[in-house]
């Protein structure tokens with residue numbers, strides 16, 4: 001059966017409609033609470049600010065590297081907001097306000113990592129138990145699921161009990177498509193996991209310098225971790241870091 005050719009007017013109308021929807025999509029991407037690149041999914045109005053990060057310390061980088069260990073026991077003391085904010089900043093905070101470059105390097109400065117915090121009870125002073133997403137641009141947290149979900153996260157991480165023992169867990173996810181657009185499959189296979197490693201080491205060293213304890217957890221069920229976070233399927237959980245006060249160590 002021969003298809004009827006659309007009239008010139010119909011073709012023009014279709015072109016205009018297509019162009020408009022593209023434009024609207026871009027504007028929504030740029031300013032709206034939801035992004036189509038696998039990033040923010042939560043409304044931007046539920047925001048918790050974090051204290052400004054400090055850029056001075058009595059602990060040298062050499063000391064932190066030398067004493068860094070994977071630590072799996074944590075005191076019962078909840079973290080305070082500045083401790084949580086500081087480790088998030090070290091992992092992925094904005095350190096160059098001009099270019100918006102971050103604490104950890106990123107291939108093409110495309111920043112494919114998303115950091116979540118699963119806060120337990122008692123977890124972090126002044127913050128209800130639940131899931132939060134770190135927003136590096138404002139050094140703040142967006143609130144997601146509420147309630148103590150650490151037991152769920154522990155189950156998703158092959159029942160590694162210290163995931164539930166720590167006052168909070170930081171989960172690093174990768175949004176591959178932010179990087180594969182420029183670098184193809186090399187972005188997914190290498191660059192995004194490499195970047196999680198950079199962020200993770202910064203997190204380790206910052207925890208060490210603050211007298212905190214953490215461990216990089218890579219053994220888990222991706223889908224179950226994603227479910228705990230309610231993260232979109234475009235995000236790949238790469239690392240879980242339980243964080244808490246180191247047992248037997250007081251503040252520096």
Ligand SMILES: Cc1cc2nc3c(=O)[nH]c(=O)nc-3n(C[C@H](O)[C@H](O)[C@H](O)COP(=O)(O)O)c2cc1C
Nearest residue numbers: 068069070071072157160162215216217218219220
């Ligand atoms: C990619 C990666 C995955 C890891 N996964 C786990 C894990 O699932 N559970 C755990 O207890 N430790 C995990 N670790 C921590 C290692 O066990 C730890 O780094 C190693 O024993 C060396 O000890 P150190 O970090 O104190 O030097 C992981 C480390 C890396 C680098």
